[in-house]
Amino acid sequence: MIFQWFDERLELKKFKDKFLAKTFPTHPSFLLGELALFSFITLVITGIFLGVLYEPSIQDVSLFGAKVPAAYASVVKIDLLPLGMIVRRIHHWSAMIMIAAIISYLARVYFTSAYRRPREINWLVGLGLLGITLGAAFTGYLLPYSQFSVTATSIAYYIAKSVPWIGGWIARLLFAGDFPAVGTVPRFFFLHVMLVPGLIMALVGLHLGILVKQKHTEVPANKRRQEARQGRKLLGIPVWPEQSLVSISLFFFLISVVVLMATYLPLNPIETYGPPAPGTPVMRPDWYFLPIYGFLKLVPGDLTITIFGGKITPETIGGVIFPGFLGLILAAIPFLDRAKEPQHYLMNPLHRPFMTSFGIGMAALLVMTTLSGYIDVLKIDPPIMALYALVTTLAVWGGAYLLLRLNLGRGKRGSHDQA
Amino acid sequence: MYAQGGQEGNLLRASGFQVGDAVLVYPQGKTSNQANLVQLIRLEEQGFKAPIHKEMTDQGFVAYSAICTHLGCTVSWVKNQQSPTASYTECFCHNSIFDPTRGAKVIGGPAPIPLAQIGVKVAPDGTLVFTGDFSGPIGPQV
Numbered sequence: 001m002i003f004q005w006f007d008e009r010l011e012l013k014k015f016k017d018k019f020l021a022k023t024f025p026t027h028p029s030f031l032l033g034e035l036a037l038f039s040f041i042t043l044v045i046t047g048i049f050l051g052v053l054y055e056p057s058i059q060d061v062s063l064f065g066a067k068v069p070a071a072y073a074s075v076v077k078i079d080l081l082p083l084g085m086i087v088r089r090i091h092h093w094s095a096m097i098m099i100a101a102i103i104s105y106l107a108r109v110y111f112t113s114a115y116r117r118p119r120e121i122n123w124l125v126g127l128g129l130l131g132i133t134l135g136a137a138f139t140g141y142l143l144p145y146s147q148f149s150v151t152a153t154s155i156a157y158y159i160a161k162s163v164p165w166i167g168g169w170i171a172r173l174l175f176a177g178d179f180p181a182v183g184t185v186p187r188f189f190f191l192h193v194m195l196v197p198g199l200i201m202a203l204v205g206l207h208l209g210i211l212v213k214q215k216h217t218e219v220p221a222n223k224r225r226q227e228a229r230q231g232r233k234l235l236g237i238p239v240w241p242e243q244s245l246v247s248i249s250l251f252f253f254l255i256s257v258v259v260l261m262a263t264y265l266p267l268n269p270i271e272t273y274g275p276p277a278p279g280t281p282v283m284r285p286d287w288y289f290l291p292i293y294g295f296l297k298l299v300p301g302d303l304t305i306t307i308f309g310g311k312i313t314p315e316t317i318g319g320v321i322f323p324g325f326l327g328l329i330l331a332a333i334p335f336l337d338r339a340k341e342p343q344h345y346l347m348n349p350l351h352r353p354f355m356t357s358f359g360i361g362m363a364a365l366l367v368m369t370t371l372s373g374y375i376d377v378l379k380i381d382p383p384i385m386a387l388y389a390l391v392t393t394l395a396v397w398g399g400a401y402l403l404l405r406l407n408l409g410r411g412k413r414g415s416h417d418q419a
Numbered sequence: 420m421y422a423q424g425g426q427e428g429n430l431l432r433a434s435g436f437q438v439g440d441a442v443l444v445y446p447q448g449k450t451s452n453q454a455n456l457v458q459l460i461r462l463e464e465q466g467f468k469a470p471i472h473k474e475m476t477d478q479g480f481v482a483y484s485a486i487c488t489h490l491g492c493t494v495s496w497v498k499n500q501q502s503p504t505a506s507y508t509e510c511f512c513h514n515s516i517f518d519p520t521r522g523a524k525v526i527g528g529p530a531p532i533p534l535a536q537i538g539v540k541v542a543p544d545g546t547l548v549f550t551g552d553f554s555g556p557i558g559p560q561v
Contacts, residue, residue: 151492151512154490154491154492155490155491155492155512157491158490158491158559158561159490161559161561162559162561167561278443278453278456278485278493279443279493279495280492280493280494280495280510280511280512281495281511282511283511283512293513296490296513296529297513297514297528297529298529299529300529301489301515301525301528301529301530301531301532302525302531304531311561313531313560313561314489314529314531315489315490315529315559315561316561318529375514376511376514381527382514382527382528382529
């Protein structure tokens with residue numbers, strides 16, 4: 001009865017037949033994107049709780065007899081609420097899981113060559129999502145306005161300012177004046193709770209729209225099973241009920257893991273960092289910014305290049321050129337590694353020595369630059385560490401290439417399925 | 420001048436310093452601006468080498484801007500307990516290291532230029548005072 005009433009007005013049956021019957025692949029690696037999306041949903045839900053109680057202002061207020069910025073005081077008060085600190089930790093852990101899921105997803109798509117024609121656009125949208133998610137994380141750093149927040153944001157401010165020619169302009173636009181300006185916290189609050197999540201939602205919508213339109217890629221094994229048939233019909237399970245049950249299970253699994261982590265694993269203890277103070281203790285960013293942080297330590301101080309009146313300083317090289325270079329390489333990949341025909345089956349990474357070894361080499365670079373963030377602990381001089389990083393990256397890339405080549409040569413003599 | 424951190428109003432005195440001691444200080448009347456933060460160090464005068472401005476030091480007291488020229492963190496004093504004159508200034512953000520005996524010359528890490536020196540003097544009443552302005556640009560060179 002009720003269904004009929006809605007169906008008459010909304011043509012639900014058409015939607016049910018068309019969308020709810022959409023086929024989903026069954027390989028678990030196809031769930032990484034969902035994991036990222038569910039982390040985002042968790043972030044939005046906890047973010048609403050935090051956003052309602054947060055005060056985006058650096059005006060001094062009194063907290064337990066001390067004068068501290070209102071933003072800091074409001075986060076301390078959130079921590080003191082029943083379950084308040086847990087909610088804040090769930091928010092922070094979900095952000096880390098979201099970024100980890102996106103990076104794993106990116107690696108899966110890269111190593112199985114799922115970015116190739118006709119899926120170049122969705123690869124770029126996915127990269128955009130990674131970039132914006134990192135932006136969401138970064139804008140969230142400042143909001144508690146602890147000593148950690150202010151140090152991290154101040155570093156980013158000077159990196160932005162170091163961009164040749166237009167750096168001052170970019171920095172003042174992004175940070176609402178010369179950091180620490182009165183307007184910075186309200187500006188970041190707006191970016192963090194409105195603009196950035198809005199962009200994420202828009203891009204997720206685009207990403208999923210394109211996915212539905214283009215259909216999923218499939219594991220190579222499906223190719224043989226489909227050869228008997230005419231035309232391409234995805235093998236897998238329908239959205240309703242099977243895939244929905246998988247997704248709901250995944251969502252609750254994520255929630256339980258995140259709540260468990262938030263309960264037992266503290267992070268970003270702003271009460272320990274304290275409100276902003278003149279001194280700067282040893283502090284490192286969250287793991288996803290460590291490669292940039294580590295690379296900044298490696299660039300020699302006397303490396304300044306002046307062209308057309310613009311100064312390219314060590315700060316620019318470490319904070320702008322290095323991450324920009326990584327992003328550009330990733331964006332260029334589907335246009336460098338082109339397929340002659342539209343491709344709907346994933347490729348076996350073992351059959352693609354160059355691309356696979358390049359990916360492993362890039363991973364080695366990220367690990368080595370992350371380790372560079374710890375040169376003070378490892379007691380290694382920056383030039384030596386830079387050499388280690390370079391040699392390791394090239395050795396891992398070259399070694400992986402040779403091994404894959406050898407393996408491929410052996411396989412070709414036997415009966416190997418070249419997907 | 421007075422030390423930062425609730426020490427406003429307590430003028431610093433030369434007698435409170437041992438060789439190898441350092442403290443973050445604000446010039447009088449300039450507390451609110453972090454960019455003016457200065458690291459005041461006491462070392463041995465005979466250890467000072469070029470390009471330090473010797474005329475800007477007094478009785479082994481030397482002062483530099485405490486804002487790292489790399490990305491603007493506040494530098495810290497890494498005290499060598501065995502030989503206090505071998506202590507050095509380090510920025511804990513990206514591990515730039517400065518040699519206080521040689522005009523805060525960069526001896527390690529990504530900082531592009533030395534920390535600017537500022538003249539310091541022991542006044543007749545034993546208090547420490549700044550003389551003049553910074554010898555060069557302060558803060559990140561961007």
